[in-house]
Amino acid sequence: xxxxxxxxxxxxxxxxxxxxxxxxxxxxHRAMYWYKQKAKKPPELMFVYSYEKLSxxxxxxxxxxxxxxxxxxxxxxxHALQPEDSALYLCASSQGGLAGVGTGELFFGEGSRLTVL
Amino acid sequence: QQxxxxxxxxxxxxxxxxxxxxxxxxxxxxxxxxxxxxxxxPVFLMILLKGGEQKGHEKISASxxxxxxxxxxxxxxxxxxxxxxxxxxxxxxxxxxxxxxxxEGTQLTVxx
Numbered sequence: 001x002x003x004x005x006x007x008x009x010x011x012x013x014x015x016x017x018x019x020x021x022x023x024x025x026x027x028x029h030r031a032m033y034w035y036k037q038k039a040k041k042p043p044e045l046m047f048v049y050s051y052e053k054l055s056x057x058x059x060x061x062x063x064x065x066x067x068x069x070x071x072x073x074x075x076x077x078x079h080a081l082q083p084e085d086s087a088l089y090l091c092a093s094s095q096g097g098l099a100g101v102g103t104g105e106l107f108f109g110e111g112s113r114l115t116v117l
Numbered sequence: 118q119q120x121x122x123x124x125x126x127x128x129x130x131x132x133x134x135x136x137x138x139x140x141x142x143x144x145x146x147x148x149x150x151x152x153x154x155x156x157x158x159p160v161f162l163m164i165l166l167k168g169g170e171q172k173g174h175e176k177i178s179a180s181x182x183x184x185x186x187x188x189x190x191x192x193x194x195x196x197x198x199x200x201x202x203x204x205x206x207x208x209x210x211x212x213x214x215x216x217x218x219x220x221e222g223t224q225l226t227v228x229x
Contacts, residue, residue: 001200004158040222041219041221041222042204042205042219042220042222043159043219044219045217045218048216056216066210090158090159092204104147104149104164104208104217105149105161105164106149106151106161106217107161108159108160109158110157110158111158
């Protein structure tokens with residue numbers, strides 16, 4: 001099983017809603033990531049979890065709150081988002097943790113397309 | 118700092134070759150290459166590490182010039198399936214492969 005599964009595939013929410021994006025992998029990877037991708041732009045790193053601990057937060061606004069309940073799951077909790085937060089949110093995983101990851105090949109999920117009204 | 122990719126776009130006929138370049142203004146430890154088709158997730162192609170180690174796709178090759186802080190992706194005898202946007206991702210030594218900064222991408226179109 002070499003898949004990273006993300007749900008939901010599409011999400012429409014209002015600025016006052018609270019919603020969550022979910023990501024799951026069963027490859028035994030110990031690093032998991034959230035990326036944000038706008039149309040015709042590259043993925044931008046938001047968060048990195050290494051061995052279930054938050055390792056990198058790329059100065060993401062607090063209306064995005066990541067959570068890693070266990071080594072296979074990664075959530076992104078959304079609250080009071082703005083229309084400019086509309087984007088494709090990609091989850092990825094890689095072998096090993098942050099330190100000493102020589103190859104760090106990323107396996108991406110299909111993404112959750114978020115629209116904020 | 119974001120790497121610079123060139124060209125921004127390229128159109129080929131099936132069977133033609135293409136080269137996509139990626140350059141950085143800072144010292145590189147690793148360069149990753151990914152391809153993303155419209156509406157799909159990015160897919161890993163190749164990793165090049167400082168010191169010459171490579172790992173990747175059997176039909177795609179790449180080079181990594183550490184001194185010039187550049188990498189090039191070589192697509193030979195292109196197939197229709199090669200169409201997509203190619204991103205290079207660069208990492209410094211302090212974070213190995215985990216914190217990648219992606220270039221703006223090169224859109225490759227292969228026509229019959």
